[in-house]
Structures are given as structure tokens and as C-alpha cells.
Amino acid sequence: MKGNKATVLTFAEKCKNILVSNWQGHLNTIKADAKGSKEDIHTSKVKYIFKKGKPFIWVPEKDLHNLNTIIDERGSFAVTSPFPGSLASLLRSAKKLPSRVALTGDVVPLKDKKVQSATESLREAILSEHNVVSESSYSVSGILSSSNLGLTSRSENLLELLDGEEQYVVYRFNLRSCMFIDGKGGAHEVGLEDFEASRADTLSPFSAMLIDGINQSEARRRALMLFCFIYLNVNAKDAYMLSVDRKGFDVLGKVPSLATxxxxxxxxxxxxxxxxxxxxxxxxxxxxxxxxxxxxVLKNVSGYSGLG
Incomplete structure (x- = not known):
């Protein structure tokens, strides 16, 4: 495991992975009325898919965004890295924030043929992810079986856009700027050329399921503690999977600080x-x-119970 160079993704790659791994974000538009734009901002949580380098957003018909964008197309869109289940409460208690992406740009409504195309892309994405999970090997299913798929499956959560009774207006979000914000609140601007040139990991759509599946298993969390001990010589009292990508993963470990x-x-x-x-x-x-x-790591620790 050691000695691997370039083990951390670029900020552009991290942004792409977050946008592909999640299915909902906070859309912000400028409030408007018959007289034009106001200074106030309207915010709501909306669902989306990421296609051809852009978010395609499904906004409920009754949402104020639909009026706002007629007057002023400018908007912003914020998406966080998945933090399912117990990880959410842990991050709050540790006063940490999940990494997130902040985009600014124009919120452009799609015409009928483009809506049909976006809807078909949504349907294909849902079917593709379902097939990957259903046809996965024991190695994959053994991890995903511990995950709450109703909360962590991107395809399950997007399905209501096709099968639900609510009507939506579909928008394309044309980017003007992109910012990666790390867990400590540090903001890192990402050039649009770098963003466009980067690619998301093929495992990104399954990130939330993987993270939750690992964190819901006590045996696998014990293994994360052993990773800290065997690979880094760090004695962790507890550990959770924080994020996953093609080059590795990040763990949040509970480690000793200075004695009081x-x-x-x-x-x-x-x-x-x-x-x-x-x-x-x-x-x-x-x-x-x-x-x-x-x-x-189990081979390096005698007397440690198996992972089962």
C-alpha cells in the first residue's frame, strides 16, 4: 500500500466525484416578482443528475425557482460529499463538515425535446446502477448488504422523478465558476478548463452505499482501526469511512490527543x-x-477475531 505516488485526486477530480456521487443539492436563485429581481435569495433542495459535465436539475412545478429564473437566470448550486447514516451525526459531534462543491452559473430551462433526452438519460443511469448492484459479486454485495439502500442508493432516490406524481421543470446548469470546499472550510477555486478535462470515478455513483455499508459493519470499522495501527502506527479508538475514490479512501479516526x-x-x-x-x-x-x-492486517494481528 505504501509508496504509491499521486495518491490524492486533484480538486477538479474531487468536484466531479462529489457531483456524480450525490443526487441532491441546494439550488439558489434570486427572488423575483413582476417588477423584476430582488436582492433576496431563494434556496431549496432539489434532485439532479450530472451529465456531459453539467448538472441537470429537476425543480418541482410549484417551486419559486421557476419564477425567479424567468427574470434572472443567474444561480448557484451546492452539493456535498455523501455522509450517510451514522457519519452525519459523527461529523456534527466532531464539528466537521463534509467536503462540498459550490457552483455558480445560469439556470436554463430545457425545451420539450431536451427534457425527453434528459429524462431518458436519467432512466438509463438508474437502470445501469441497478444492474451493477444486482449483478455484483460476493465481494461487493457483502459490503452493500450492510447499507441502508433506501437512503444511500442514488438510483433509488432518483426513481421518484420518473414514478412520482409530482410535476417538474427540468433545467441545465451552465457553469461560470467552480469551487471545492474541504472539510475544514478551505476554499479552492477550480478552473473551468481543469473541471471540463477531469473525469469522475466510475465507482462514484456507489459512494454513499459503500461508505454506509462499511460504517454500519462493526467488523469493518474494526478493520479501519487496524489499518490505522498497522499502516500508520496510529492507535485509533474508533474509525469510520469518510470518503472513497479510485486511488484509495479517507478514514476518520478517533485518536489520542495530549493528556490533560x-x-x-x-x-x-x-x-x-x-x-x-x-x-x-x-x-x-x-x-x-x-x-x-x-x-x-488480520495476518499481522494475532488473536484478532475474523471479519466474517
Whole structure:
């Protein structure tokens, strides 16, 4: 695992992965009335797919965005890295934020033929992801079986756009700027040329399922603690999967901090990066390499119970 160069993605790649891994974000438009634009901002959570380098957004018919964009097409769109289940409450308690993408641009409504094309792309994406999961090997299903798919499956959460009774207006979000914001709040501007040239990982649509599947398994979380100990010589009291990508994954570990005056040891949550020996080109490769690492650390720790 060690000695792998270029083990961290570029900011552009991180942005693409986040946009592909999630299915909902916060859309902001400028409030408007019959007299024109106002200074106030209207914000709501909307669902989307990421296609050909742009978000395609489904806005409910009754949402104020539909009026606002007639007067002023300018808008912004914010999407966070998936933080499903127990990870959400952990990040709040640790006073950490998930990484996120902030986009500015124009919110442009699609005409009928373009709406049909976007809807067909949505249908194809849902079917493709469903097929990957249903046809996956034991290595993949063993991890995903612990995940709450109703909350973490991108295809399951997008399905209501096709089958629900609510009517939507579909928009294309034309980018003007892109910003990657890390978990510490640091903002990193991403050039549009770099953004357009980058590609999202093929495992990104399954990120939320993978993260939740690993975090819901006590055995796999113990394995993450062993990763910290065997690979980094760090004694973690607890650990959670934070993010996944083709080059590796990030773990949030609960590690000792400085001892207090009364002699008690305090703990803090700290991020650790683990890199694969080879890039994981898909969800199958990711799960196989993760399991191989689990088996490797178990061989180095005697008396440790199996992962089952």
C-alpha cells in the first residue's frame, strides 16, 4: 500500500466525484416578482443528475425557482460529499463538515425535446446502477448488504422523478465558476478548463452505499482501526469511512490527543488517507482491494477475531 505516488485526486477530480456521487443539492436563485429581481435569495433542495459535465436539475412545478429564473437566470448550486447514516451525526459531534462543491452559473430551462433526452438519460443511469448492484459479486454485495439502500442508493432516490406524481421543470446548469470546499472550510477555486478535462470515478455513483455499508459493519470499522495501527502506527479508538475514490479512501479516526493535567487522555477525530497499490477502476475493484487490505492486517494481528 505504501509508496504509491499521486495518491490524492486533484480538486477538479474531487468536484466531479462529489457531483456524480450525490443526487441532491441546494439550488439558489434570486427572488423575483413582476417588477423584476430582488436582492433576496431563494434556496431549496432539489434532485439532479450530472451529465456531459453539467448538472441537470429537476425543480418541482410549484417551486419559486421557476419564477425567479424567468427574470434572472443567474444561480448557484451546492452539493456535498455523501455522509450517510451514522457519519452525519459523527461529523456534527466532531464539528466537521463534509467536503462540498459550490457552483455558480445560469439556470436554463430545457425545451420539450431536451427534457425527453434528459429524462431518458436519467432512466438509463438508474437502470445501469441497478444492474451493477444486482449483478455484483460476493465481494461487493457483502459490503452493500450492510447499507441502508433506501437512503444511500442514488438510483433509488432518483426513481421518484420518473414514478412520482409530482410535476417538474427540468433545467441545465451552465457553469461560470467552480469551487471545492474541504472539510475544514478551505476554499479552492477550480478552473473551468481543469473541471471540463477531469473525469469522475466510475465507482462514484456507489459512494454513499459503500461508505454506509462499511460504517454500519462493526467488523469493518474494526478493520479501519487496524489499518490505522498497522499502516500508520496510529492507535485509533474508533474509525469510520469518510470518503472513497479510485486511488484509495479517507478514514476518520478517533485518536489520542495530549493528556490533560489530571492525567486523563483526551481523544480527537482526525482524517487519515489510505492509498491503493493499483487504482480501483470500478466498484468491484474497490471492494476487492479493501478486502485484501483487511486480510493483510488480520495476518499481522494475532488473536484478532475474523471479519466474517
Amino acid at each position: 493535567k489530571d492525567g486523563f487522555r483526551e481523544y480527537q477525530w482526525k482524517e487519515f488517507r489510505f492509498s491503493f497499490k493499483e487504482e480501483a477502476r470500478d466498484i468491484e475493484a474497490f471492494c476487492c482491494q479493501l478486502i485484501a487490505m483487511e486480510e493483510e
